[in-house]
Amino acid sequence: MKFRISRYNPDVDSEPYMQEFDIEVSRGMMLRDALLEVKRQDETFNFRHSCGEGVCGSDGVNVNGTNKLACITAIADLKEPVEVRPFPGRPIIRDLVVDMSQFYQQYKAVDPWLVREDPMPEQEILQSPEDRDKLDGLYECIMCGCCSTSCPSFWWNPEKFHGPQALLSAWRFLADSRDQATDERLDKLEGPYKLFRCHTIMNCVEVCPKGLNPTQAIGNIKNLMLKKAI
Amino acid sequence: MALNKRRFDALIIGAGGAGLNAAVQFANTNARVAVVSKVFPTRSHTVAAQGGVNAALANVMPDNWHWHMFDTVKGSDYLGDQDSIEYMCREAIPTVYELEHNGVPFSRLDNGKIYQRAFGGQSQNFGGAQAARTCAAADRTGHAILHSLYQQNVRARTHFFDEYFAIDLIRDNEGAILGALVLEIETGEPLLIEAKATVLATGGCGQVFRTTSNAHINTGDGMAMALRAGVPLMDMEFYQFHPTGIAGKGMLITEGVRGEGGYLINKDGERFMERYAPNAKDLASRDVVSRAIVTEVKEGRGCGPNGDHVLLKLDHLGEEIIQKRLPGIRESGKIFAGVDAAVEPLPVFPTAHYIMGGIPTDRYGRVIVPHGSGEEVVPGLYAAGEAACVSVHGANRLGGNSLLDILVFGRAAGLHVLDNMEEHHRPMNEDSVDQAMQSLQRWDRKGDGLSVRELRDEFRKTMEDHAGVFRTEEIMSEGVEKIKALRKKMDDVVLTDHSKVFNTARIEALELQNLMDCGIALAASALARKESRGAHSRPDYPDRNDAEWMKHSLYYLEGDRIDFKPVQTKPLTVDSFPPKERVY
Amino acid sequence: MSRKASGLKAWVIQRVTAIYIAVFSIYLVGALITDAPINYAEWKGWFAGSVMSVATLLFVLSVLMHAWVGVRDVLIDYVWNTSQRVIALSVVATILIACALWATQALVLARLV
Numbered sequence: 001m002k003f004r005i006s007r008y009n010p011d012v013d014s015e016p017y018m019q020e021f022d023i024e025v026s027r028g029m030m031l032r033d034a035l036l037e038v039k040r041q042d043e044t045f046n047f048r049h050s051c052g053e054g055v056c057g058s059d060g061v062n063v064n065g066t067n068k069l070a071c072i073t074a075i076a077d078l079k080e081p082v083e084v085r086p087f088p089g090r091p092i093i094r095d096l097v098v099d100m101s102q103f104y105q106q107y108k109a110v111d112p113w114l115v116r117e118d119p120m121p122e123q124e125i126l127q128s129p130e131d132r133d134k135l136d137g138l139y140e141c142i143m144c145g146c147c148s149t150s151c152p153s154f155w156w157n158p159e160k161f162h163g164p165q166a167l168l169s170a171w172r173f174l175a176d177s178r179d180q181a182t183d184e185r186l187d188k189l190e191g192p193y194k195l196f197r198c199h200t201i202m203n204c205v206e207v208c209p210k211g212l213n214p215t216q217a218i219g220n221i222k223n224l225m226l227k228k229a230i
Numbered sequence: 231m232a233l234n235k236r237r238f239d240a241l242i243i244g245a246g247g248a249g250l251n252a253a254v255q256f257a258n259t260n261a262r263v264a265v266v267s268k269v270f271p272t273r274s275h276t277v278a279a280q281g282g283v284n285a286a287l288a289n290v291m292p293d294n295w296h297w298h299m300f301d302t303v304k305g306s307d308y309l310g311d312q313d314s315i316e317y318m319c320r321e322a323i324p325t326v327y328e329l330e331h332n333g334v335p336f337s338r339l340d341n342g343k344i345y346q347r348a349f350g351g352q353s354q355n356f357g358g359a360q361a362a363r364t365c366a367a368a369d370r371t372g373h374a375i376l377h378s379l380y381q382q383n384v385r386a387r388t389h390f391f392d393e394y395f396a397i398d399l400i401r402d403n404e405g406a407i408l409g410a411l412v413l414e415i416e417t418g419e420p421l422l423i424e425a426k427a428t429v430l431a432t433g434g435c436g437q438v439f440r441t442t443s444n445a446h447i448n449t450g451d452g453m454a455m456a457l458r459a460g461v462p463l464m465d466m467e468f469y470q471f472h473p474t475g476i477a478g479k480g481m482l483i484t485e486g487v488r489g490e491g492g493y494l495i496n497k498d499g500e501r502f503m504e505r506y507a508p509n510a511k512d513l514a515s516r517d518v519v520s521r522a523i524v525t526e527v528k529e530g531r532g533c534g535p536n537g538d539h540v541l542l543k544l545d546h547l548g549e550e551i552i553q554k555r556l557p558g559i560r561e562s563g564k565i566f567a568g569v570d571a572a573v574e575p576l577p578v579f580p581t582a583h584y585i586m587g588g589i590p591t592d593r594y595g596r597v598i599v600p601h602g603s604g605e606e607v608v609p610g611l612y613a614a615g616e617a618a619c620v621s622v623h624g625a626n627r628l629g630g631n632s633l634l635d636i637l638v639f640g641r642a643a644g645l646h647v648l649d650n651m652e653e654h655h656r657p658m659n660e661d662s663v664d665q666a667m668q669s670l671q672r673w674d675r676k677g678d679g680l681s682v683r684e685l686r687d688e689f690r691k692t693m694e695d696h697a698g699v700f701r702t703e704e705i706m707s708e709g710v711e712k713i714k715a716l717r718k719k720m721d722d723v724v725l726t727d728h729s730k731v732f733n734t735a736r737i738e739a740l741e742l743q744n745l746m747d748c749g750i751a752l753a754a755s756a757l758a759r760k761e762s763r764g765a766h767s768r769p770d771y772p773d774r775n776d777a778e779w780m781k782h783s784l785y786y787l788e789g790d791r792i793d794f795k796p797v798q799t800k801p802l803t804v805d806s807f808p809p810k811e812r813v814y
Numbered sequence: 815m816s817r818k819a820s821g822l823k824a825w826v827i828q829r830v831t832a833i834y835i836a837v838f839s840i841y842l843v844g845a846l847i848t849d850a851p852i853n854y855a856e857w858k859g860w861f862a863g864s865v866m867s868v869a870t871l872l873f874v875l876s877v878l879m880h881a882w883v884g885v886r887d888v889l890i891d892y893v894w895n896t897s898q899r900v901i902a903l904s905v906v907a908t909i910l911i912a913c914a915l916w917a918t919q920a921l922v923l924a925r926l927v
């Protein structure tokens with residue numbers, strides 16, 4: 001099967017180019033297996049990967065125009081030639097490896113941790129199963145970056161717009177019945193950029209390998225803001 | 231060009247559960263801590279832990295830490311150190327509450343308390359009825375814990391060196407550890423980090439085997455660094471094969487599936503575990519279940535066209551329970567086995583999963599080595615998590631005790647470092663730095679030679695064939711020789727990529743070196759132990775031999791020497807659990 | 815439409831004005847289909863009614879505010895240079911204010927003259 005893979009080594013290349021590889025495909029093969037096969041043919045090819053089962057979030061790449069996790073993308077579902085590029089909109093470090101630091105900064109900017117003003121109980125903070133259910137579809141995020149790097153608003157304003165991943169995380173804590181910083185969290189999201197650059201384009205929902213819905217989370221934040229304002 | 235240097239009070243290598251729980255202890259203190267990780271912290275393999283973390287909270291059924299301690303000692307096949315086990319089982323309870331306070335989204339019971347499920351090897355009342363001790367966040371507990379710990383470290387403004395690879399420890403002539411030489415992967419620039427205390431929290435070495443539930447990054451880096459610094463590795467022959475990996479692929483299917491009521495069947499549809507463990511059945515200890523599966527397949531009762539696996543049935547639980555308690559398993563089954571677990575059983579076979587052995591430490595995380603007739607600590611060196619061997623798992627780890635181990639002893643190490651901080655840094659030892667630099671610069675060599683890929687493939691296959699499940703004297707002694715020969719060939723390996731920027735070929739070469747050191751430790755220790763105990767099963771010595779072998783083994787890199795030390799059978803406050811025959 | 819109408823306020827304005835524009839447009843189209851004015855005097859009379867003139871004024875203001883939020887969003891996304899963006903926003907603001915004044919004048923004149 002033909003693969004066209006984006007290559008770039010800043011030591012020798014002035015800009016990225018596509019290189020063709022012929023990979024023998026076996027049944028049940030995932031894209032990550034194919035990329036490992038490329039690395040067998042050419043040691044100088046580089047990409048991030050680790051767990052191989054879609055939980056560590058290392059191997060997000062752009063495949064035939066869509067952001068995907070290589071390790072859970074079946075080769076059988078891809079059209080030939082398979083074009084593999086780095087995430088769009090991020091500075092390329094080498095081959096498929098991009099600089100994700102702005103993405104991580106945006107995550108850190110939403111104070112992604114549980115805030116509790118009350119003194120902690122000796123045992124667990126109680127939470128009803130119904131309240132816990134509200135975290136489903138939020139806490140599972142693996143921070144692969146597929147969503148934010150497919151979001152045009154994040155392409156235009158990566159230093160100011162939090163992006164779908166960070167906003168999903170923000171809502172994960174706003175939705176947590178144990179969290180006691182709702183007002184501070186909402187205040188921090190005010191302004192034209194951090195939250196309101198989202199124009200519900202919904203690329204994030206389409207690409208999320210975990211089936212999460214950042215657009216809905218963003219909508220929930222806006223609605224909660226409105227409710228608090230009235 | 232001058233080598234870049236940074237100074238911290240403490241250096242933690244590894245950003246999984248152990249490393250992050252050690253680092254977070256430094257929040258709100260004046261001590262300066264650096265965490266070095268070869269991947270972004272939430273990519274660490276703690277993220278893949280599914281089932282949960284054990285603590286006798288008694289939220290579902292009666293329970294107490296003493297029962298938990300009994301189960302752990304029995305599970306370890308009486309090789310675990312009972313003082314550390316007592317400490318861990320007591321600390322489990324506040325540790326899980328602390329995790330919950332730190333934001334971990336545990337599943338809940340109707341009364342709002344943390345959900346607990348049954349796991350293998352758990353009992354009430356010292357071997358009585360099944361207990362439910364494993365605190366779970368659906369089947370993504372490791373993910374939930376790792377992300378929460380990372381978040382707490384972000385809050386604490388922990389200094390992270392993300393995507394830095396640790397090459398070697400730096401030590402002075404007295405053997406004290408002064409820090410480590412690390413490599414910034416993005417730029418290829420080395421950096422010397424000086425620290426008064428260094429914590430190795432680098433996880434396991436599952437990549438020594440071909441089929442494993444472990445990630446690409448689990449290459450035993452910390453264990454190998456310790457070996458090269460003259461520290462022995464303890465109990466390396468005890469490697470756990472998890473009973474239920476997806477057949478032929480190795481991805482993990484949590485024991486929680488059986489805890490929720492799933493069970494194993496052979497090609498005749500027989501629930502075969504009833505024959506091997508009449509009481510605990512599918513929730514017997516992992517070594518027992520893995521051996522049972524291998525026996526079924528060997529005796530021709532395996533499933534599939536090649537009869538090479540068994541089936542894990544859970545569809546009878548109903549779609550609702552599966553979706554609520556085991557959503558990740560259902561997803562993995564669909565992706566990797568093409569099977570919807572809510573409709574059909576999953577094909578499973580044991581997969582290399584966890585190393586019980588590792589860097590020997592006490593319960594404060596201090597690395598301890600034999601000295602004269604007693605033991606001494608290695609100044610400035612700590613270890614925690616799968617890289618360490620406290621030893622709480624002995625010859626076999628119980629499910630749900632690994633997350634517990636990394637959290638309890640990660641925290642203990644962090645606290646001990648803080649409470650015993652030296653006033654000053656010890657003087658740097660340039661010879662040691664030069665040596666570490668040489669092992670990095672060695673990969674700049676050009677010309678013809680072997681490739682990392684060839685050697686790695688051969689090594690992992692050799693490990694699987696000669697140090698895997700079937701361990702006879704003949705197979706293993708052949709294996710040790712083969713692996714030593716492969717180690718020699720390491721000198722002939724040459725890279726074709728000499729670029730500095732994000733050169734993963736060079737990282738993989740350094741990792742292969744580490745894997746080889748761990749692999750030899752594993753194979754040599756396995757060859758030395760002439761008995762069957764826990765995960766170490768030898769057809770030529772089928773019984774446990776407490777008279778001669780109730781002792782820890784120690785492997786030294788220098789001269790591939792094996793030594794032994796006694797098991798600590800005396801707990802801290804309660805009576806010792808004497809060895810008994812182990813039945814489930 | 816101040817600088818403070820930055821996040822939530824702008825978002826609310828856009829949605830509220832959208833609803834009003836939709837409702838008023840439906841009414842207007844409906845009225846034109848069922849009972850369209852046949853000459854200038856009738857047109858004038860229709861819009862000179864007090865309810866209708868206020869409603870129309872609100873409609874015009876809604877369109878302009880809606881446009882302001884929308885155009886501002888586009889400029890924020892695509893024009894990153896601060897001075898260029900200030901100039902562009904000023905031009906847009908001037909045009910919108912002019913439109914508002916013109917519409918007001920027309921409606922006031924319809925009632926007076």
